[in-house]
Amino acid sequence: MNEIEILKKLVSFPVLGGNSNLSIITWIKEYIESYGVPTQLVPNKQKNKASLHCRIGPKTDGGVILSGHTDVVPVEGQDWTTDPFVLTDGNDGKLYGRGSCDMKGFIACCLAVLPQMLKADLKTPIYFAFSYDEEIGCLAAPELVKAINSHYEEKPKYAIIGEPSMLKPIIGQKGICVLDTHVNGSAGHSSRIKQEVSAIHESARLVLWLEDKMNQLVSEGRLDHRFHPPHSSLHIGQIQGGIAPNIIADKASFFWDVRCIPKDKAEDIILEFEAHCSKRENELRKIFPIFKIDTRQHHPPVPPLDTNENDEIVAFTQSIVNDQSWDTVAYAAEAGQFAEGGFQSIICGPGSIAQAHRANEYIEIEQMNRGVAMIENLIKKQSK
Numbered sequence: 498m499n500e501i502e503i504l505k506k507l508v509s510f511p512v513l514g515g516n517s518n519l520s521i522i523t524w525i526k527e528y529i530e531s532y533g534v535p536t537q538l539v540p541n542k543q544k545n546k547a548s549l550h551c552r553i554g555p556k557t558d559g560g561v562i563l564s565g566h567t568d569v570v571p572v573e574g575q576d577w578t579t580d581p582f583v584l585t586d587g588n589d590g591k592l593y594g595r596g597s598c599d600m601k602g603f604i605a606c607c608l609a610v611l612p613q614m615l616k617a618d619l620k621t622p623i624y625f626a627f628s629y630d631e632e633i634g635c636l637a638a639p640e641l642v643k644a645i646n647s648h649y650e651e652k653p654k655y656a657i658i659g660e661p662s663m664l665k666p667i668i669g670q671k672g673i674c675v676l677d678t679h680v681n682g683s684a685g686h687s688s689r690i691k692q693e694v695s696a697i698h699e700s701a702r703l704v705l706w707l708e709d710k711m712n713q714l715v716s717e718g719r720l721d722h723r724f725h726p727p728h729s730s731l732h733i734g735q736i737q738g739g740i741a742p743n744i745i746a747d748k749a750s751f752f753w754d755v756r757c758i759p760k761d762k763a764e765d766i767i768l769e770f771e772a773h774c775s776k777r778e779n780e781l782r783k784i785f786p787i788f789k790i791d792t793r794q795h796h797p798p799v800p801p802l803d804t805n806e807n808d809e810i811v812a813f814t815q816s817i818v819n820d821q822s823w824d825t826v827a828y829a830a831e832a833g834q835f836a837e838g839g840f841q842s843i844i845c846g847p848g849s850i851a852q853a854h855r856a857n858e859y860i861e862i863e864q865m866n867r868g869v870a871m872i873e874n875l876i877k878k879q880s881k
């Protein structure tokens with residue numbers, strides 16, 4: 498099968514982040530094993546999802562991990578002109594389908610080049626590492642990285658995360674954490690605003706606290722000019738609460754995220770916020786004894802990627818994509834988690850992030866060709 502036939506197959510599995518990915522991972526496993534390469538599954542506790550890793554080539558240090566995620570984002574409410582789960586050639590040089598660029602296109606390139614890897618005389622190995630639940634908070638990568646480190650006696654050196662970057666080497670990614678905060682106040686007639694605790698008024702203060710926190714980081718000069726914007730951002734994207742103008746709201750909640758440059762830690766910002774919330778709870782319990790502010794993280798914070806432009810992996814990746822530049826991205830990915838596992842890590846894959854997560858997602862055939870060429874160049878490097 499060539500890369501486009503494989504991509505067609507991969508797109509046909511409508512595996513959303515959060516859903517079981519056993520259908521697609523089993524197909525990938527069988528495809529790889531049909532070439533005589535043993536694979537390892539890393540299941541979740543419920544055994545309804547699994548990551549996969551395998552090694553192609555000799556058991557020696559210095560290998561390169563090619564990493565991708567098998568889940569995609571939903572299509573609901575989007576105005577698709579084709580069936581999102583049928584890869585459709587638009588006869589415009591583009592292949593349409595959910596996940597075509599983010600990031601089944603890269604996985605298809607890896608799988609299509611597998612026979613060439615086996616024919617080549619690899620001196621150092623290439624590994625595949627395919628995860629699930631990336632789109633809902635990069636949930637599976639930590640376990641996958643751990644499994645790779647414990648399964649192989651040899652130590653892989655590099656991890657290339659094939660997120661869509663138009664095959665430009667990406668050395669930095671912001672970390673992210675998504676949270677929601679629930680404020681429990683006391684209801685009453687709006688005229689009693691001084692005798693009750695309005696959950697809306699308190700939520701509004703907390704929202705402003707978060708914005709002030711972001712501005713404080715900026716004014717303290719906590720900047721990293723490789724990123725746009727160059728500072729950590731805190732943003733509240735949804736707020737809910739209240740029923741009428743003359744009723745004090747007893748409940749309000751807001752939904753927010755923190756995107757951190759490598760020198761800041763989401764954990765620290767969240768701890769500071771929680772400390773502020775307990776102070777507010779203590780003050781407002783003088784008026785309403787069971788006043789409460791609860792904040793829940795939707796997932797453990799995803800670490801940033803902070804590869805130095807002088808690290809070896811940068812020149813290595815630049816040479817296999819014939820592009821001497823590098824860049825950073827603001828989206829979250831698993832690259833920071835691979836870096837934490839001890840591998841020099843970089844993001845570099847076919848397709849553009851501008852096409853990801855939207856209706857009529859596509860990947861250009863030219864990008865697929867270049868994705869294949871990148872891995873073919875990798876084989877040459879690993880055969881020397």
Ligand SMILES: [Zn+2]
Binds near residue numbers: 566599600661
């Ligand atoms: Zn992705």
